[in-house]
Amino acid sequence: xxxxxxxxxxxxxxxxxxxSKLRDLINYKNLEPGDxxxxxxxxxxxxxxxxxxxxxxxxxxxFFGILKSRPxxxxxxxxxxQIAMSGMMDDILRLEDxxxxxxxxxxxxxELKTVRLASLRRTExxxxxxxxxxxxxxxxxxxxxxAVQEDLLFHLAIAQASKNTTMNTFMLIITPEIIxxxxxxxxxxxxxSFKGIQEHEDIYNAIKDQDPKKAKEKMKTHxxxxxxxxxxx
Amino acid sequence: xxxxxxxxxxxxxxxxxxxSKLRDLINYKNLEPGDxxxxxxxxxxxxxxxxxxxxxxxxxxxFFGILKSRPxxxxxxxxxxQIAMSGMMDDILRLEDxxxxxxxxxxxxxELKTVRLASLRRTExxxxxxxxxxxxxxxxxxxxxxAVQEDLLFHLAIAQASKNTTMNTFMLIITPEIIxxxxxxxxxxxxxSFKGIQEHEDIYNAIKDQDPKKAKEKMKTHxxxxxxxxxxx
DNA sequence: CAAACCAATCTGGTTAACCAGTTTTTGATT
DNA sequence: AATCAAAAACTGGTTAACCAGATTGGTTTG
Numbered sequence: 446x447x448x449x450x451x452x453x454x455x456x457x458x459x460x461x462x463x464x465s466k467l468r469d470l471i472n473y474k475n476l477e478p479g480d481x482x483x484x485x486x487x488x489x490x491x492x493x494x495x496x497x498x499x500x501x502x503x504x505x506x507x508f509f510g511i512l513k514s515r516p517x518x519x520x521x522x523x524x525x526x527q528i529a530m531s532g533m534m535d536d537i538l539r540l541e542d543x544x545x546x547x548x549x550x551x552x553x554x555x556e557l558k559t560v561r562l563a564s565l566r567r568t569e570x571x572x573x574x575x576x577x578x579x580x581x582x583x584x585x586x587x588x589x590x591x592a593v594q595e596d597l598l599f600h601l602a603i604a605q606a607s608k609n610t611t612m613n614t615f616m617l618i619i620t621p622e623i624i625x626x627x628x629x630x631x632x633x634x635x636x637x638s639f640k641g642i643q644e645h646e647d648i649y650n651a652i653k654d655q656d657p658k659k660a661k662e663k664m665k666t667h668x669x670x671x672x673x674x675x676x677x678x
Numbered sequence: 679x680x681x682x683x684x685x686x687x688x689x690x691x692x693x694x695x696x697x698s699k700l701r702d703l704i705n706y707k708n709l710e711p712g713d714x715x716x717x718x719x720x721x722x723x724x725x726x727x728x729x730x731x732x733x734x735x736x737x738x739x740x741f742f743g744i745l746k747s748r749p750x751x752x753x754x755x756x757x758x759x760q761i762a763m764s765g766m767m768d769d770i771l772r773l774e775d776x777x778x779x780x781x782x783x784x785x786x787x788x789e790l791k792t793v794r795l796a797s798l799r800r801t802e803x804x805x806x807x808x809x810x811x812x813x814x815x816x817x818x819x820x821x822x823x824x825a826v827q828e829d830l831l832f833h834l835a836i837a838q839a840s841k842n843t844t845m846n847t848f849m850l851i852i853t854p855e856i857i858x859x860x861x862x863x864x865x866x867x868x869x870x871s872f873k874g875i876q877e878h879e880d881i882y883n884a885i886k887d888q889d890p891k892k893a894k895e896k897m898k899t900h901x902x903x904x905x906x907x908x909x910x911x
Numbered sequence: 912c913a914a915a916c917c918a919a920t921c922t923g924g925t926t927a928a929c930c931a932g933t934t935t936t937t938g939a940t941t
Numbered sequence: 942a943a944t945c946a947a948a949a950a951c952t953g954g955t956t957a958a959c960c961a962g963a964t965t966g967g968t969t970t971g
Contacts (some may be wrong), residue, residue, distance in 0.1 A: 486951090508851075515933090519931040519934095519952060525858075529854075533854070548844055551848070554788075562783075609783055610773065610775070619844065620762075621762075624762060663736070717922060734925095748922085750963045751962085
């Protein structure tokens, strides 16, 4: 799975402009799945932008699975059909940067699932990794240090144990933004982390015992406090 | 949010190699958040790879929020801390391409949530868009045509109405792969689509009536058949 | 001695040239 | 007219040169 895409603010507007024009072109020419797009050079000339800009957009749409480019051959429309493509392009154009609330909402949803799956599918190796993350977390907290990072690593270990690569990827995508926001708003202060040790232990034990119901329950209580914190921001 | 990242099979190995070396370098030099990485040129020389390769990796890690590059200045370690960064790099190295089962599992999880949120937050404009997608779907099915794309567009409209940009993005990411797999395995045949019309109508009405419980329930029954199909592949 | 200035240097970003396959056209041959 | 080899044109990918802004260290100046 790819993960690219430029984030430069100015560039983003240019990209949207190109995506929009490209969508119109595809509709106008009635290009169908499998059809070849005009070459990058031609598009850059037609849209009056640099070839780099065109390449960025193509790579972005390739990430979203809309286009496929073949070396020394051309860029082709993926097998998802014209309607789906046009609709998806609209959605991509409409996409905004995620807000904190949206991130937390998604994280909670994902984690309540990964913890359940982890308790069903975890291997001994997974357990070992979670144990290490948990110990690192405990040590930091008991020394009165900030432990947001170790906290998240424990949760990432759970995601990995869930054996669902898609959810694992998504957790990785949202984690850094979660961390920065947490540190920014001081979501986790010392005594909260202290409380977190027991909660983490509970989650770990439930996964170890392969008790999905209990695991989910413990994760829920773990998030209850975080949830309140986040919505008080 | 960015979405890049190259997917070329050969390149991917090179990228992993560089990520691994970069992680070792950061650990060895004890680089902390905010610290500046060596320049791209220096890294490409040190790792004996092209500067393009280094740039690709940096962009990838930037997408995951681990690095931040400032024009005419340098690439810096994001404010997520060394431990989190090292751990995340390990996870990224371990990431595999998503399998179909993982995709479906994630899709169901996301949609059971977005449909609930949509029924709570939908505007009249959202309703209109879903209505259009639904009508396009109906028309295709009643003419005996394949309607996988229109199906997915309806679901994307729901994701958009959920007002959760993160989930919306994630739905967009997995949709194309879902479509190709569906068409590949012929998950949706004609009579299944026929049944789908009523299910879609039910979902639409529940969202219109702002009844989250019913909406989720209807989505669940909608997925029940798909679920069986997917696990029979 | 500190502050202000300035030029050399270094940075990521951008552009243009180049490369190695692919595709299409061409034209000689049968 | 059909065939097929060869070459010209075109493709996305890669590399190297270039750019403008940021940084840095030394020098000058008050």
